[in-house]
Amino acid sequence: MKTLYLDPFSGVAGDMLVGALLDLGLDFEQWQVQLQRLNITGYHLSIEKTKVSAINGTKFHVQLVDHKQKIDTGLTALEQTSTVDAHANQSVKHHHHHHGRNLEMITSIIETSGLSTYVKESAIAVFQEIAQAEAQVHGLAMNEIHFHEVGAVDSIVDIVGTLIAIEMLEVDQIVCGEIYDGTGLIQVAHGMMPVPVPAVMILRQGADLPMRQRADVKTELVTPTGLALLKFLVNEFGPQPQDMILLGVGYGFGSRETGALNALRISLFDSKMSKKIQQRQSDAVLELHTNLDDETGEAIGAITNHLMNLGVYDVFCTPIFMKKNRPAYELTVILPARLQNSVIELLFRKTSTVGVRWQNMQRAMMExxxxxxxxxxxxxxxxxxxxxxxxxxxxxxxxxxxxxxxxxxxxxxxxxxxxxxxxxxxxxxx
Structure with missing residues (x-):
């Protein structure tokens, strides 16, 4: 099971997510082949391997070939209506002076593409989240919102590209640390705005997002696109996974000058203990048992996955007969002593058991x-x-x-x- 851990110590934006995922080692050419299934033109992609604050990482760039070029969706009449520029901050990497595109147009672009079902459904859900937030900010219906920034080619690439990368990495779950934004005021199309910007504040409503502000950074670090992606993708917020194998680390650099390291760090973990280097020939372990007489095979399979992801050494079931000759399974878990409380709590929470037993054991193993x-x-x-x-x-x-x-x-x-x-x-x- 692969776990992607996001560390947004300097905020999050779409280009930072793509850059960090590519920096993990994802093949850029293969990723572009998948992205071409969008069937849109007018842009050129590039990555820049660089160093910021003595840290190696990747900057992801979307260069627009023609700022006046429209995406050919058959819905160009919609671009003649009035537009709302949600966050046209002139200091960001791209100046979004495109014709406005509403949610219906963006949905059409994605639905008629050759992308996978997962990428299509996920991308549309993210854009719906953003459109809903912008509509609430401006007091309009969702399809009355026409975006310069969110609907621009580069933002479509950022959102769809992030989802393609996650699919290519075969990620099973995503965990995220605390999300840091800046402070102060920034200049947007509608004047001076406090940080976090209005759409980010709406995206936070009703969501249990661990967000903090950095007093040392006087600008925006969290964009609506970045936060919407986190809301959709993240399975849980918390610390880095324990007892998992670290496969790689990637840094995606942002475009703003913040006076500090402006990067998103992404770490890829794997729960397969078989990939762990073993240099000891003996150690102490716990062998924990519990009897399950009213769990389905699917439920036992699920708890086995949960236990392995927690970092136990092994899990297996033995068919047994309990009182009144009821068929059941004895679940056995081999684990390090430090995981004892976590395993017991997990069994009580995820299974029907009301009691567990354990014993200390010694084991010998090959290096x-x-x-x-x-x-x-x-x-x-x-x-x-x-x-x-x-x-x-x-x-x-x-x-x-x-x-x-x-x-x-x-x-x-x-x-x-x-x-x-x-x-x-x-x-x-x-």
Missing amino acids: RSFEQIETTLGLVQVKNFTYHGIEKFSFEFDDINQIAEKHHLTLTKVKQIVMQQIKQDKYREL
Whole structure:
């Protein structure tokens, strides 16, 4: 299970999200291929690998080819109506002087695209959230709102691009830390406005968003687009995940000069303990048990996922018969002692159990390390195991499976080919 952790210590905007996701290592060319399914023109995309405040990261740029060019949606008549420029701050990276586009037009662009169902539905939901906030700010109906900023090509790219990147990374859940905005006043199309800007304040209404203001930054850090994306995407707010494997970190730089590091940090975690380097040969663990006689298979599967995501070492079920010969399952959890309270609370909250039992145990395990082997079929990650001179190794199943699908081979055949090449290269004495 992959968890994306967002750290908006300097606010959040659409371009910062895209930049940070690409900085994680996402292939820019493949990402652009997916984005082209929008079927809109008039822009050029680029990324800039740079350093800000001695930190390496990525700036994401949308360059408009022709500021007067319209998106061809067949709804250009709607652009003749009056417009509302929600947040046309002239200091941002793009000056949004486009014809206005309302929610109906933006929805049409997305619905008629070749994007996946997830990206389409999510993008429309985000734009609806923004349109509703802007409508409340200006006292108009949602479809009476015509956006210069939110409806511009670059903002459509920011929102849709963020969703495409998350889909490509196969993220299962998103967790976010505290959201920081600036303070003071900024100049927008309607005059001086306090920070947070009006649409951001409306987006916060009724939402349990942990937002703080930075007294050292006298400008806007949180944009309506960025906050709307967070509201839609984030599953929970809190600290970084514990007992998970950190796969990568990305920094997406903002366009404002704030006097401090203006970046969004994104970290990608994986709950697979099999990817964790193990340098010990023994340790102490707890073995915890509880009996479940009125849970469905789906419910037991769900609690197993919750426990593994929490960071336990293993979870398994044993069929048993309880009093009156009722069929049931004994759920066994192997865990480090520090997770005892968290596991017990999770079992009481997520299952029907009213009691658990545990015992302290010692275990011996082989040391574990990883390396990648280049084969004629592609890269394969190998897990190496050692214990007092005893050596074993195994292949990462995901790598073998991907190679099998790519070359239309069986898993057994791929393993045979890889093993043969390892023998030839004298990688191991077999």
